[in-house]
Amino acid sequence: MLTPQGLKGKQFRITGTSYPRLGPPPRRGRRVVMFVGSLLALSLIALGGVQVFDIFTGKAKHGAAQACASARASASGKPLAVPAAATSAPGSPPAPGSPAASGAPAASGAPAAGSAAPSTAPLPAVTAAPQPQAVTVNVLNATDKAGLAAKTADELKQRGFTVGKVGNAPSALENKVPGSAELVAGQSGAGAAALLGAQVGGATTMADARTDGSVDFVIGEGYTALLDPNAAATALAAALKPSPSASPLPGSC
Template sequence: MSMLTPQGMKGKQFRITGTSYPRLGPPPRRRRRVLMAIGSVLALALIALGGVQLVDIFTGRSKHGSAQACATTASGKPMVRPAAATGAPAPAASGAAGGGSPAAGSPAAGSAAASAGAGTPLPATTAIPQPQAVTVNVLNSTDKAGLAARTADELKKRGFTVGKVGNAPSALSKKVPNSAQLIAGSTGAAAATLLGSEVSGATTMADARTDGSVDFVIGDAYTDLLDPNAAAAALAQALKPSPSASPLSGTC
């Protein structure tokens, strides 16, 4: 028996039929060859694209094109730019203990009521006066008795010149939900900014008065003036200029 004869086949005869015959080598791997060809093409494409980008970077072609486009735009139609803010309200800082207007029936009371309805913001300012140069009218729009007098005494200790002290006019009574509302004319915008740093959560409004006085109307959320150190920090933050956005890379 030959060594190639399987066990148990001794003495048996077999006949090969059909046209098939066993292969002595592995079948051709066409799929692998196709995948290798596709991978080679993709690799060459990526290498070519990277080479083009490197040429643009080292030759500065892209920057030159952007600069040329910007120059064309500047020499042609004017570029659109954001409008500058000219009437931004004075920063309320983290303070201002209440604003107000004179007692009901006085001319200042009428202007305070008008400003509360109009809602005109005060212009921004950076020239802050000394507290002694600021006349503040302390008015209480809440139902807490004696709040205006106590606040006026504290402002006087901090150097402010106190004017009228009393209840807010009916147009503002129980209508100031935040800590305080500061009402002033365009002349008193800087004084309102200074007072705004004395209390947290105050708002500022403009009216038609021509002097530099400020109405400090105490609102429902008012508790007390800020600590002097905190007030100084709030004033510095209020005077800090807003950072301007830098242009994006690749833009004019």
């Protein structure tokens, strides 16, 4: 075949099936690039397979469970087990900060109204409340409005509550309760506190170290009156209704 004019000395070959065409020969660089790309793709596939294997063998779940346990322990602020150093041997001096070291007597029985030390443990959630006749309430006035404790105590007595102490709140609480009321009870008085809390809107609840079921009804600056019986019954039903707990997502604590 004659070489066309202007292409003398250059290497070309005839390709194509429809008609002859002139094109350069294949380069080796393309083959090298394709080979390297294939190796990278195989490496990525192998890495993904290892990760899938770890997921199905449970290593990831075990690590997540340990992380959740650590998160719960740090959130509660309490160790999962009592340290050995927390218990002292017989005859050894008490640990610093303990009631025995400070000379404070152990709590026994119900302290006087308004004098109980606050407890760090919150009142437990309840789904049932006692009858008003079984609840002893101490009505204490923390405001400057005279006669408010006696008036509120009479209204609570008309609703069936057993009224205990009626008077002014301790000096530490005078003009220090901004809401409508503050209800103070022990762990055994959680149901009684819920029943009393439904009688007044905007009341807060606090726990102390008393062991009986009595409740201190401390009247605050925002108190105006008790709720009417129908509104109180509706509030009590809402307070005793257990709140649904959302199911945790897979992999979450």
